[in-house]
Amino acid sequence: MATGLSILLIDDEEDFIRTLAARLELRGMRPRTAFSGMQGLEELEREAPDVVLLDMRMPALSGIDVLRRIRAARPELPVMIITGHCSEQDRDQALELGVQGYYSKPVPFDELLGSLRVLQDPSGGGLPRIRAVG
Amino acid sequence: MHNLTFLCRMLASATHEMQNILAIIKESGALAGDVLNLNGPPRMKHGDKLFSALETLEAQVERGRTLMMALNTCAHAAAAEYDVLELSVFCDRTAVLADRIVRLRECSLKLVKQLDKGRIRADGFDFIQTAYRAVELVLAGCRAGDELTLALQPAENGQAVLRVASKTARAVPQSDAEFDAMTARIGAQARLEAGELRLTVPLASGE
Numbered sequence: 001m002a003t004g005l006s007i008l009l010i011d012d013e014e015d016f017i018r019t020l021a022a023r024l025e026l027r028g029m030r031p032r033t034a035f036s037g038m039q040g041l042e043e044l045e046r047e048a049p050d051v052v053l054l055d056m057r058m059p060a061l062s063g064i065d066v067l068r069r070i071r072a073a074r075p076e077l078p079v080m081i082i083t084g085h086c087s088e089q090d091r092d093q094a095l096e097l098g099v100q101g102y103y104s105k106p107v108p109f110d111e112l113l114g115s116l117r118v119l120q121d122p123s124g125g126g127l128p129r130i131r132a133v134g
Numbered sequence: 135m136h137n138l139t140f141l142c143r144m145l146a147s148a149t150h151e152m153q154n155i156l157a158i159i160k161e162s163g164a165l166a167g168d169v170l171n172l173n174g175p176p177r178m179k180h181g182d183k184l185f186s187a188l189e190t191l192e193a194q195v196e197r198g199r200t201l202m203m204a205l206n207t208c209a210h211a212a213a214a215e216y217d218v219l220e221l222s223v224f225c226d227r228t229a230v231l232a233d234r235i236v237r238l239r240e241c242s243l244k245l246v247k248q249l250d251k252g253r254i255r256a257d258g259f260d261f262i263q264t265a266y267r268a269v270e271l272v273l274a275g276c277r278a279g280d281e282l283t284l285a286l287q288p289a290e291n292g293q294a295v296l297r298v299a300s301k302t303a304r305a306v307p308q309s310d311a312e313f314d315a316m317t318a319r320i321g322a323q324a325r326l327e328a329g330e331l332r333l334t335v336p337l338a339s340g341e
Contacts, residue, residue, distance in 0.1 A: 013158065015158045016158045019162050022165050023161065023164060026165075026168050026169075057150065084150050084151070084153035084154045084157065085150045085153070085206075104153070104199075105153045105154060105156070105157035105199075106153070106156050106161070106196075106199055107157060107160075107161070109161075109164060
């Protein structure tokens with residue numbers, strides 16, 4: 001059973017987060033996926049993850065809306081933004097709300113892994129190594 | 135202008151969607167590489183060709199991503215979303231957009247930034263058009279094999295210089311009324327010399 005970082009990925013691009021989740025799982029992490037902002041908040045309520053990876057542009061509830069609700073309910077929960085739209089305004093808004101990372105799609109995977117690794121083990125120790133799970 | 139506004143809205147939306155598509159392609163290719171690597175280097179026949187193909191896939195996705203980012207900035211700029219510009223970012227975007235016309239002339243373009251932070255008050259679309267046109271004007275005097283530099287440099291009195299220079303061309307770029315109007319719109323002073331063109335712009339106060 002994987003014991004790595006528990007990660008909630010929220011993005012309406014289903015193929016993208018399924019693939020990203022599979023790559024994280026191969027590195028011993030425990031990803032869960034939600035395909036809308038509302039579904040993400042429900043997943044968050046059901047079981048709190050160690051970190052949230054959140055898209056900015058989603059129908060109905062936007063990433064910023066989700067981020068505001070997360071901050072209101074769980075101010076300490078680390079959130080990283082993954083977005084296909086990288087306007088300065090969006091980025092500034094997200095940074096003001098205290099996100100731990102901001103990545104443009106396509107995601108620089110090693111950088112993302114490095115940030116997740118720091119969350120998992122702040123004393124350092126390199127990138128999570130790829131391994132088979134399941 | 136109405137048509138242009140619509141076109142730019144569509145372009146902004148489509149480039150955003152393209153970033154999502156490229157992200158899926160990249161992660162799918164990378165996942166295939168991950169799985170192949172699970173048990174060390176694959177021993178399958180022609181495995182090297184498969185890895186080479188995955189590397190090509192990743193490189194081309196990165197190429198597409200850079201171009202989409204430049205087009206996305208251009209589209210948002212044309213929708214008049216910027217009035218204060220980070221010069222470094224807009225020079226990046228201009229270099230990406232101009233790269234193809236330079237390569238079609240069998241020349242190369244190098245971006246050199248000696249000014250990390252510096253903003254100007256100007257319309258973003260006007261700036262990209264002006265900088266792009268500056269590259270075209272210098273390129274007109276270049277021969278195949280020439281190297282162009284697009285340099286962003288600090289200047290005296292709170293100004294910055296955008297310099298487009300050829301390594302070998304010695305002809306003075308020929309300006310025209312359209313370019314003169316462009317430079318006026320972004321508040322730039324143009325100086326044309328042998329094989330190069332300089333645009334001096336005042337930095338926004340407090341920047």
